[in-house]
Amino acid sequence: MTDRERDFGLGPSLGLTLGSALLWGVAHLATHRHRTAFVLMSAQILLIAAILTVVTAFSTQLLSLAVQPGWMTGLALILAAVAVAWVTVIIWSYMLVRPAASGIPARALAAGLAVSLCALVLAPTAYAARMAYVSRDLVHHLFAGNMGGPVVAEDPWSGAQRVNFLLVGADSAPNRPGVRTDSMTVASVDTATGATTLLGLPRNLEEVPLPAGPARDRFPYGFTGDGGSTPGLLNEVFQYAEDHPELVPGVATGRRGPALLKETVSGVLGIPVRYYAMVDMKGFAEMIDAVGGVRITVEEPIVYGKYREGLLQAGTRRLSGEEALWYGRSRTDSDDYVRMGRQKCLINAVARQADPLTLLNSFEGLATATKRAISTDVPQDLLPALVELAHKVRDTPIRSLNFVPPLISTADPDWRLIRHKVTEALRPVTRRPATTAAGGATPTASPEDPVTLDKTCG
Template structure:
């Protein structure tokens, strides 16, 4: 009869086995956490050291490159903008993220193998499989999603922007013609509904928005241009307006040899002849597609001063936007900008400027990142432009600078300008003065002479600025008086007779 085994020895043996199981489990978990924090460290400790060294060195290089990029971007934002708009860099980053995802997933699987899962108890083995699967798919999934986002950005850059040559700033400013057009059949790009020149300081980003009415007539063209040769006395075609230049050019496309967009080229020739500014680039905005962009950023908040109709009276969805501070979706924002009931073209121009200002001020980098894919998709369908890809980083930098500054505006509309017979010399003086004020310079001398009444004593150099922006300095009020109530027409402060505040303001945000 075999000797009896003391019960204490059984308990000691099970306790020892249990401790060994816990040690192996902790070791397996540690190997996976090491792989999460320092990829390759698990292999360096318990597996193929060559694989571990390669992985650790690769990780160290990636960390150093990442930190260097962050530091460089902090001191010079152009690094990040350049990397985010360069298609070759984006393609390399996309491939790199996919390779990193595959390699990191392999290291997690190998760490699981090094943990010897078959030697573990069943519950420990199941836990290790769960932890490893969670870490593997989480890390690899995040990297693959990042590769997808980078791919979306690259496709957006390729489809949106061309490979044209960059154009240097003119007198320290970039002038970009922004046009809005309907997307209906036969109308896209044919008759721009709105035309605005964004004149941007090449260093500070200070922006002046110069709006031109679509019904302007009898205007000249840029000297030496195709349109100037056809209309040496100005565009005086009966019944034709500024927004009809595109249609005329498409009907006479043979005159514009080698042009991909004769309608846009003709419009630019007219804009340059009117304003005296040389255009660097242009962008055509599909106004119907604009509502998708507004929806992509979560809506835009606007100050609604009068009920604005949305839709047509016979439509089931017809309604009014009530007065007050309202956050509007894309559909309502588009109608806010374009509604005609109870307003005129110049009131609409004022509302459109307020929408542009609100979009610039309210769309933060955080919002753009959260909704990047939707924004990219909406923008691709919304905008056509000749801005080359190599210049996008420059304009992103300028846009961020402009975001923190007041936006000055000038609209070439009544009562200042007679759109049927515009005084082009006066137009160009007003444009030059608006840009000079935006740059903090004195207005041109002729603007000063024009602003000072002949029968009064000579005014100081500051008088013309005061005349343009507030009560004339030559007629101060002896005692403070309450400010007169502002009239509102078509949802915009002012009227056609007295002018609209948003059409000529040193601070667009304040009057909107």
């Protein structure tokens, strides 16, 4: 290195080092390395252009990549390569313009700036590597391998016009053995438009018909549980299957309950339930806290707690995880059916407020809570298609149909009527014109339509 190249004071040295970190090649221009400077500047401009193109043109696909461990790992490696190149430019620039004869303090200050700039470049790479690790761990922990055969990217839903997911809220308690599925909702989603209808089944449906095979052989006239020791309600089917492996032969522990419950619900509704996702209620509260709460419109004050120790005042506010949990589960001064309505509202609110930026900002905490709270049989290979479907769902109104009194008697359900109502609910929505004050026509639902639009929950 020649004296001319090192003939910089402290101020110019600091400025050129910082400038080279922002725009590659600045220090090289100052030391008359014009060709190298041109190459470095061109490389940085191309890199920035590529990043902007990806972010703007493929923004909707970025969240899909977050659920694919291979892509996340590849992204981390690319970022690491960019970081190494950036750090190399910073160090190279510093070596070209470091102060030659300003004394040890000045040179230490210049070196400290270079080290700090390198750290600023390396920190996002370390964060991305951590995200990749957390993503991979979550996907492998939560989602099973693709047991149903390969997923075709062009047609991930195998030509189905609708795909049906069983969403289960499970409540286990120290004073009660096993798990009770106290919230059961089938989300029927149009794979082309994302139009979604939530079909709510009350937990206390009695004598539910079980699918053909060992289960129906044992309960030919409907599920009655363990005789007098249990009431024999729908919310007991899951745990009963886990406790009696002979009802679901060949299925492993932990999967018998979901398998029998999916088949049972399929038979009740008359539609194929393809996948399930079960959320532990306490874990659900942790998930809400991880994303900073959920904004809900509380229509009227809700008393909660075993000893009425809490009260959710009416109004629109952001609820914590514990408050959201009680909003969805409290039956004090109300009943199961009012609670079901609030649960649908809560599902809707969470789905609409979980934007990609919020999910990414709280990804690690949400991943930790999710691992403890959720179990599902959605295969890994289906996750990108599921993320894309979720985007469609957020852009369409969510409709709801609950099979509760007076429509359905839980003690003596009309199974044929339930299936008929499901068929009606899943038909394309028909509207009839209603005259406005100005004489125009606005679409309104038919009064015979049992399906209602879910509230947006603020």
